[in-house]
Amino acid sequence: MSEAPVRRRSARGQGAALRGEVLRAAMDLLTETGQEDAVSLRAVAQRVGVSVPSIYLHFADKQALLDAVCEHVFEALDQALQAAALEGEDAFDGLRLQGVAYVHFALANPEHYRIVLMRKHEGERADLVMASSAFAHFVDSVAQCVEAGVLEGEPDQLAMRLWAAAHGLAALLVAKPYFPWPPLDELVDSVIRMAGIGLAATSRLGDDCTMADVVERLDRLRD
Amino acid sequence: MSEAPVRRRSARGQGAALRGEVLRAAMDLLTETGQEDAVSLRAVAQRVGVSVPSIYLHFADKQALLDAVCEHVFEALDQALQAAALEGEDAFDGLRLQGVAYVHFALANPEHYRIVLMRKHEGERADLVMASSAFAHFVDSVAQCVEAGVLEGEPDQLAMRLWAAAHGLAALLVAKPYFPWPPLDELVDSVIRMAGIGLAATSRLGDDCTMADVVERLDRLRD
DNA sequence: ACGCTAAGTTAGCGATGTTCAGTGAACGGC
DNA sequence: GCCGTTCACTGAACATCGCTAACTTAGCGT
Numbered sequence: 001m002s003e004a005p006v007r008r009r010s011a012r013g014q015g016a017a018l019r020g021e022v023l024r025a026a027m028d029l030l031t032e033t034g035q036e037d038a039v040s041l042r043a044v045a046q047r048v049g050v051s052v053p054s055i056y057l058h059f060a061d062k063q064a065l066l067d068a069v070c071e072h073v074f075e076a077l078d079q080a081l082q083a084a085a086l087e088g089e090d091a092f093d094g095l096r097l098q099g100v101a102y103v104h105f106a107l108a109n110p111e112h113y114r115i116v117l118m119r120k121h122e123g124e125r126a127d128l129v130m131a132s133s134a135f136a137h138f139v140d141s142v143a144q145c146v147e148a149g150v151l152e153g154e155p156d157q158l159a160m161r162l163w164a165a166a167h168g169l170a171a172l173l174v175a176k177p178y179f180p181w182p183p184l185d186e187l188v189d190s191v192i193r194m195a196g197i198g199l200a201a202t203s204r205l206g207d208d209c210t211m212a213d214v215v216e217r218l219d220r221l222r223d
Numbered sequence: 224m225s226e227a228p229v230r231r232r233s234a235r236g237q238g239a240a241l242r243g244e245v246l247r248a249a250m251d252l253l254t255e256t257g258q259e260d261a262v263s264l265r266a267v268a269q270r271v272g273v274s275v276p277s278i279y280l281h282f283a284d285k286q287a288l289l290d291a292v293c294e295h296v297f298e299a300l301d302q303a304l305q306a307a308a309l310e311g312e313d314a315f316d317g318l319r320l321q322g323v324a325y326v327h328f329a330l331a332n333p334e335h336y337r338i339v340l341m342r343k344h345e346g347e348r349a350d351l352v353m354a355s356s357a358f359a360h361f362v363d364s365v366a367q368c369v370e371a372g373v374l375e376g377e378p379d380q381l382a383m384r385l386w387a388a389a390h391g392l393a394a395l396l397v398a399k400p401y402f403p404w405p406p407l408d409e410l411v412d413s414v415i416r417m418a419g420i421g422l423a424a425t426s427r428l429g430d431d432c433t434m435a436d437v438v439e440r441l442d443r444l445r446d
Numbered sequence: 447a448c449g450c451t452a453a454g455t456t457a458g459c460g461a462t463g464t465t466c467a468g469t470g471a472a473c474g475g476c
Numbered sequence: 477g478c479c480g481t482t483c484a485c486t487g488a489a490c491a492t493c494g495c496t497a498a499c500t501t502a503g504c505g506t
Binding site for chain 2: 035092120150160161168181182190195197198212
Binding site for chain 1: 452453454455456
């Protein structure tokens with residue numbers, strides 16, 4: 001139960017080395033246990049082979065440690081999205097693939113995703129999302145679709161709407177894993193398409209047309 | 224600070240009365256403080272004027288108490304959605320209004336919403352969502368749209384997709400209140416319309432058409 | 447060898463969820 | 477009128493949590 005790795009004290013200038021070890025221990029603990037409250041400072045300290053207060057030499061408090069974890073997660077998410085975007089046949093298809101990749105990322109790292117995006121972040125720590133390049137890159141992708149004429153409007157506003165849809169599915173799947181969901185791939189695909197096509201339609205047809213109006217127009221497309 | 228209401232012990236057969244008082248105290252504490260961790264068993268007990276272990280006479284553990292709170296919240300949400308549905312001009316418009324009402328409910332009861340829908344519920348406690356009549360009623364509303372020919376497919380599947388979109392926006396607004404959101408009413412309206420119209424389009428045009436395909440068709444509707 | 451300081455520890459505080467043994471009042475039976 | 481049982485509830489304690497203050501140890505320059 002109790003592995004005491006007997007960590008050697010860092011050399012004189014290398015005090016910051018502990019920071020990296022603590023961070024990695026926290027991330028590993030999170031992925032292994034799969035539940036946030038298993039990541040106690042005592043558990044992290046023991047895994048590193050160090051005493052608890054030593055963590056405070058490099059992180060202001062537990063939340064700061066979790067924030068650092070989140071930063072790493074956001075970078076990984078950013079890379080996943082950028083990789084997905086490149087696979088698309090065109091800009092709009094790239095958007096779709098990013099949506100799918102987004103949900104899959106959340107499913108692959110549920111506890112990380114929860115900490116980053118399902119916790120209440122307020123005040124100074126709130127801009128973690130904005131500070132990440134992931135959101136900025138996604139807005140860029142949306143802007144490409146606007147330039148291509150597929151979407152119309154302000155890219156950041158459009159991006160938020162798509163983000164909401166993707167996050168909704170991701171968050172529900174993470175929070176309610178035992179809900180009787182249909183086969184995942186189908187569900188993800190359908191929700192992402194719904195959002196993409198819905199955004200294209202609403203942004204191009206104007207925001208003031210009624211929903212019934214649009215449905216009527218859809219009828220004419222039937223043939 | 225410390226109000227000790229000196230609660231009188233319940234009469235012989237009325238032991239269950241305490242359950243109601245504890246439940247109400249927990250709900251009030253949640254709405255007043257606005258943060259979940261302010262609802263400690265000691266805080267609840269003190270507010271009721273009773274000792275801590277007495278709570279365990281009526282709730283298996285703290286989570287059971289929170290579950291009971293959630294049950295009440297779901298009932299209120301159900302009523303809000305049903306009231307909103309009646310305002311719609313038709314079934315599809317009723318769906319839209321339910322979406323708007325859903326997000327507004329979350330914004331009005333952010334901490335309750337978080338506990339119910341943004342926490343991990345697993346195992347036996349997972350069916351809290353399914354057990355609530357709110358979801359069933361919403362599926363009924365979707366079914367009416369299917370019967371009216373506005374949507375096509377299995378109502379419960381369609382309902383999940385709309386739920387995902389609405390929840391996504393609600394969850395983001397609750398979790399990131401300091402994010403630079405655009406004006407709320409516009410945002411909510413646009414996301415709900417995106418989902419509704421997107422679902423109508425994807426369900427009627429078939430799931431296998433490409434997104435670019437649909438966009439091309441939308442172009443023809445321009446005039 | 448000495449001193450300074452970086453690097454880390456020991457001990458402890460208050461708060462949390464939870465459990466166990468016990469207490470006092472109300473009721474039924476005799 | 478007394479007794480035993482049961483109901484409603486309490487006091488004290490445990491383990492764990494985040495966090496802090498005060499202390500110790502190891503390594504560098506001189």
